[in-house]
Amino acid sequence: MNPKILIVEDEPAIADTIQYALETEGFDTQCLAAGRPVLEILESAAIDLIVLDIGLPDISGIELCLEIRKQSPVPIIFLTARAAEVDRVVGLEIGGDDYITKPFSPRELAARVRAVLRRGGATTAPAAAPATEFVIDESRRQITYFDTPLELSHYEYRILRIFIQHPGHVYSRERLMNLAWDEPESSMDRTVDAHIKNLRAKLKSVRPDNDPIVTHRGVGYSLKEVI
Numbered sequence: 001m002n003p004k005i006l007i008v009e010d011e012p013a014i015a016d017t018i019q020y021a022l023e024t025e026g027f028d029t030q031c032l033a034a035g036r037p038v039l040e041i042l043e044s045a046a047i048d049l050i051v052l053d054i055g056l057p058d059i060s061g062i063e064l065c066l067e068i069r070k071q072s073p074v075p076i077i078f079l080t081a082r083a084a085e086v087d088r089v090v091g092l093e094i095g096g097d098d099y100i101t102k103p104f105s106p107r108e109l110a111a112r113v114r115a116v117l118r119r120g121g122a123t124t125a126p127a128a129a130p131a132t133e134f135v136i137d138e139s140r141r142q143i144t145y146f147d148t149p150l151e152l153s154h155y156e157y158r159i160l161r162i163f164i165q166h167p168g169h170v171y172s173r174e175r176l177m178n179l180a181w182d183e184p185e186s187s188m189d190r191t192v193d194a195h196i197k198n199l200r201a202k203l204k205s206v207r208p209d210n211d212p213i214v215t216h217r218g219v220g221y222s223l224k225e226v227i
């Protein structure tokens with residue numbers, strides 16, 4: 001079985017070039033000109049790696065990567081038109097495995113694909129590994145942290161629960177709002193920051209030397225993975 005590569009690129013000439021290069025190297029490929037269908041395809045097909053353009057017509061590649069990471073650790077190589085569009089750190093914090101800037105040589109891309117596949121895929125842990133210092137009691141809407149029950153507001157509970165279920169996953173403020181808020185559009189970004197600040201204080205009151213929430217400047221927040 002050849003590895004199956006999903007190419008998500010809205011410019012046909014570039015998509016064709018990538019497809020030709022990868023098929024020449026013995027990969028099976030499928031091309032998509034928009035991002036949102038990727039989530040459905042991942043549910044029904046075995047995809048070994050995604051080559052993901054950042055500038056897509058329906059959703060940014062970065063936002064899509066965050067979505068994909070909620071359901072799959074499939075390796076992702078970003079394509080970007082400008083090196084400044086996303087720096088290496090941001091791309092990888094978001095859950096991408098590598099990136100390549102346009103214009104690129106098809107041969108170089110194929111080499112990157114092989115390297116990422118050889119490395120064994122995603123650098124992020126699968127969502128199935130929960131953060132162990134936390135325990136969620138859904139029926140009581142209660143979270144304990146190192147065996148200490150936390151007194152959390154409605155949104156603090158929701159935010160922390162999202163983090164615990166996906167440790168290491170970086171959430172943008174917008175994404176957190178969409179997941180945790182009943183009416184996201186009525187809230188402001190700063191509200192997320194305020195809740196995070198309160199959460200940090202509450203966690204710190206249990207373990208003063210531990211700050212499990214990580215700030216990703218200009219990107220968002222994640223919960224530290226326990227190694």
Ligand code: CA
Nearest residue numbers: 010053055056
């Ligand atoms: Ca594009």
